[in-house]
Amino acid sequence: MTATGFLRRPRRVHAASVMLVIGMLLAAAAALLPIAIIVFTAFKPIAEVNAYPPTLVPGQWTLENFSRIFDELPFARLILNSIVFAGGVTLFALAFDSLAAYALARIDFRGSRVLLIAIIASLMIPFQATLIPIYQLVADLGWVNTFAGLIAPRAADAFGIFFLRQFFLSLPRDLDNAARIDGASEFRIFRSVILPNAVPALLTLGIFTFVNNWNDLLWPLVFTTDAEMGTITSGLTLLTGPGGIIPQGVMMAGSLIAVLPLAVMFLMIQRRFIESVATTGMK
Amino acid sequence: MSITLPKPAARYRPPAPLGGRRAGPRRSRRSILALLFLAPALVLLGAFVAWPMLSAFRLSFTDSSGFGRESWIGLDNYTRVFTDPAVLRALGNTALYAGLFTPTAVIVALVLALALNHPRLPLRGAFRTALFLPFVVSLAVAAFAWSYLLDPQIGLLNYWLRGAGIQLGNVLQDPALAMPTVALVAVWKNFGFYMVIFIAGLQEIPGSIREAAVVDGANAWQRLVHITLPMLSNTFAFVLIVALIAALQAFDQIYVMTGGGPFGSTQTIVMEIYESGFRELELGFASALSYVLLAITLLLSLVQFVFFGRRERDAQ
DSSP states (O other): OOHHHHHHHHHHHHHHHHHHHHHHHHHHHHHHHHHHHHHHHHTSOHHHHTOSSOOSSOSSOOSHHHHHHHHHSOHHHHHHHHHHHHHHHHHHHHHHHHHHHHHHHHOOOTTHHHHHHHHHHHTTOOGGGGHHHHHHHHHHTTOTTSHHHHHGGGSSOHHHHHHHHHHHHHSOHHHHHHHHHTTOOHHHHIIIIIHHHTHHHHHHHHHHHHHHHHHOSHHHHHHOOSGGGOOHHHHHHTTOSTTOOOOHHHHHHHHHHHHHHHHHHHHHSHHHHHHHHHHHHOO | OOSSSOOOOSOOOOOOOGGGOOHHHHHHHHHHHHHHHHHHHHHHHIIIIIHHHHHHHHHTTBOOOSSSOOOBOTTHHHHHHHHOHHHHHHHHHHHHHHHHHHHHHHHHHHHHHHHHTOTTOTTHHHHHHHHHGGGGSOHHHHHHHHHHHTOTTTOHHHHHHHHTTOOOOOGGGOTTTHHHHHHHHHHHHHHHHHHHHHHHHHHTSOHHHHHHHHHTTOOHHHHIIIIIHHHTHHHHHHHHHHHHHHHHTOOHHHHHHTTTOSTTTTOOHHHHHHIIIIISOOHHHHHHHHHHHHHHHHHHHHHHHHHHHHHHHHHO
16 A cells, blocks of 8 residues: 555545445435325325425424324224234234243153144245135134134244244253252243243244234235224225325324334334344244 | 244253153153143144145135135136236236345345444444334335325425426326336335344454454455455345245235236236235135245245255354
């Protein structure tokens, strides 16, 4: 390296840093623009939403879009449905997955290996591919438009079982062997020794499951035909499409309510949230 | 499979039975015990995964409409999948979508992961938060926001681009631009997810290698090309396959933004399954199409499984 090159180096690095920051600011702006448009439009009066030229920030702030969305849709009910559906799937799946995972990780029984392989193999099946027979089964049970129909088919999840099994295997044997020597039953060991030590993995899987179900569109679209039984995500799509005459401000108010719980959860527990999505998403 | 999953510990050997009792009854008792733990999950997975798999396979050889008589029609549904121009178009559209979405999302994610990992970047946490935030937005809601931004009359993005001399027109009504637009929405939503996987991969590269390269006089570009990228190739392949599988399942934003149009130009496999299965009630045909989707997905998963299974063994 020449002397001049050596002298010029700090300035070049500086220029590169400036470029890096500018590039990142642009990327962040692109990432945030659609979210900003949801937030700002939700608070805009209808006249301003349709005005030309369009603006980003409202000149005048209003809550009328939020009251309209409750008139256009049974929105309170949809919020409740989303909470029961996503929350229900999460709780049941955590309970059933952890029970099954315990058997696969800690009880040595005939056929455990075959069972594990079958579970891993079923990870590769996209739910879209079996949607029709699942729907037929749910319909035969009379569960269309019920929480049972929305929740039961997802109340156990092969990935959750596999994920928790791997975590349980990483817990030291001494923990449960001590309890076993004290005469504790397997269920008691599961509940009082394994589960308390698996809270991080359960939280990780729980966040991932909740987010996926809260945001899912196809599933509630298929299993609910009654507007009263949809989720926020599927309910809002009723307002779009050809002939969708719902003002954009109202759509954005509904969208904001749909995004808010996950956004708040994400901002509060960022590290865990990102880690949950990243580790469990890698199936 | 996964890079960050905990490694399985050595297989558990139960302690030898005390007092020389025979292992037989203990073993069968353990089997019953295990079955009790497994029962809820096995019943549900059997009913909602295994049975539907078999049922879809059977349906795919019938002309079932969900009610009334159904008859066995052999391979007719599969013949239709590969000859019906509308279905071939949906298969082609899905390939086009995958071709637009996958490389764009993966490259955007990689570049931003490298930038976020740059030692001189200030406000790293704030940038990471902003870039990951789209991932918490559902694809349906993302589609509402983007439809509004791109509205030909009142869309802000359209207005800004016009100011810059770019006439977009009505992208969602344009058969040539509708597919790139719905792919863009998915890129916007998902790049943050792939980005954090890349960041995890970058952090696994030992700092000592970088330091050694610096001592040897390698500049930033040389370090990127000769160290970072080669060491990231496994993560890259992994993200690529995960993104490709996700692309095959494209539905939400297309359902919201275009409904498969204009003129079928954004009709994908899953849109076609949904419409033929739940609107036209051609369950047999929709099941055959489902099995084609399943076969393609299995093939990709198998590539991933073999590739990463080998890699994990090599690493041990």
